[in-house]
Amino acid sequence: GNSVTQMEGPVTLSEEAFLTINCTYTATGYPSLFWYVQYPGEGLQLLLKATKADDKGSNKGFEATYRKETTSFHLEKGSVQVSDSAVYFCAPNQAGTALIFGKGTTLSVSS
Amino acid sequence: NAGVTQTPKFRVLKTGQSMTLLCAQDMNHEYMYWYRQDPGMGLRLIHYSVGEGTTAKGEVPDGYNVSRLKKQNFLLGLESAAPSQTSVYFCASSHGTGVETQYFGPGTRLLVL
Numbered sequence: 233g234n235s236v237t238q239m240e241g242p243v244t245l246s247e248e249a250f251l252t253i254n255c256t257y258t259a260t261g262y263p264s265l266f267w268y269v270q271y272p273g274e275g276l277q278l279l280l281k282a283t284k285a286d287d288k289g290s291n292k293g294f295e296a297t298y299r300k301e302t303t304s305f306h307l308e309k310g311s312v313q314v315s316d317s318a319v320y321f322c323a324p325n326q327a328g329t330a331l332i333f334g335k336g337t338t339l340s341v342s343s
Numbered sequence: 344n345a346g347v348t349q350t351p352k353f354r355v356l357k358t359g360q361s362m363t364l365l366c367a368q369d370m371n372h373e374y375m376y377w378y379r380q381d382p383g384m385g386l387r388l389i390h391y392s393v394g395e396g397t398t399a400k401g402e403v404p405d406g407y408n409v410s411r412l413k414k415q416n417f418l419l420g421l422e423s424a425a426p427s428q429t430s431v432y433f434c435a436s437s438h439g440t441g442v443e444t445q446y447f448g449p450g451t452r453l454l455v456l
Contacts, residue, residue, distance in 0.1 A: 264442045275347075275433055275447035276386070283442045321385065327441030330376070330401060335385035 234259040238322045238334035245312055245341050253307040253337045255296075255322035263324035265289075265298050265305040266331070270319040279307075279320070312341045345369055349434050349448035356424045356455045364419040364451050366434030374437045375417035376401075376445065377409060379430040386433065392417055424455045 238255040245251060257263070264283045268276040280289030285300035294309045305322060322334040350365040366375065373394050378386040388401030392411040406428060408420045417436075421428060431452050435445040 266444070268445075268447075275449045276435075276445075277447065278444045281442075281444065325441060325443075327439070329440060330388050330391060331440075331445060333386040335383060 234263070234324060234326065234329065234332050236322055236324055236332050236334040238320075238337055241319075241336070241338040243337060243339045245339070247314055247341055247343050248311045249341075251307070251309040251312045251316075251339065253320055253322075253339070254304070255306055255334060256302070256304045257322070257324040257332075258303065259324050259326060261326055262300070263326040265296070266323045266325060267294070267296055267305070267307050268321045268323060268333075270321065270336070272318070276321060312339070314341050314343050317341045347434055347436055347446050347448035349432075349451050351451060352449070353452045354454070356421075356453065358425060358455060360424050361420070361422050362424065362453075363421075364432055364434075364453075366417045366419070366436075366448060367415055368417075368434075368436040368446070369415060370436060370446065371414070372436035372438055372446070373414075374439060374443075375411065376435045376437075377407070377417065377419045378433045378435065379403065379428075380433060380450075381430050389419065389432075424453075426455045429453060429455045 236257040266281045267279040269279040280291040282289040282298035376391040377389040390409040395414040434448040437445045
């Protein structure tokens with residue numbers, strides 16, 4: 233079945249540091265790929281997505297590129313802020329199937 | 344446009360008690376989902392619905408029942424609560440699967456003693 237692996241956290245960074253959160257997946261066919269973010273005390277919300285190979289999703293300074301050859305969708309941001317502190321979930325989704333979430337990576341940014 | 348709302352926000356139950364969690368969405372979405380979130384486990388799908396009157400089991404359905412009598416509502420029931428069902432429950436909805444975004448409610452925190 234489909235699965236997703238994302239790097240274990242917590243990730244602790246200083247403000248303005250570079251962020252990478254790795255995500256790899258296994259799937260039959262070509263899923264759409266999503267990053268969701270959960271701020272403290274809230275539900276998940278979409279951060280960005282990419283629907284086909286080589287697409288780049290971007291939002292709020294975050295980026296991720298759909299790499300079919302490595303089945304990866306790593307999340308990056310060039311300069312994190314304290315307000316980026318949250319839990320980040322990678323999730324592949326194929327049409328007709330349920331979204332599969334990674335276990336989440338907690339990011340803590342200090343000033 | 345409220346999006347996805349969940350009732351209640353927090354509840355404490357004793358083992359063996361029953362309760363129903365209500366999810367409502369005002370986006371005319373066909374698909375609705377119930378997840379539970381536990382530390383270190385990510386989100387796990389309990390049940391989902393692909394339209395009014397339909398329900399299907401997810402990854403961890405045991406101990407839960409659901410109903411989708413109206414398109415905008417998706418109810419999650421616990422007939423006899425157990426401490427293992429202590430969790431945060433999230434409802435979500437979407438137009439479809441594949442490329443479609445899921446929209447999440449704020450969550451219900453349930454403690455079973």
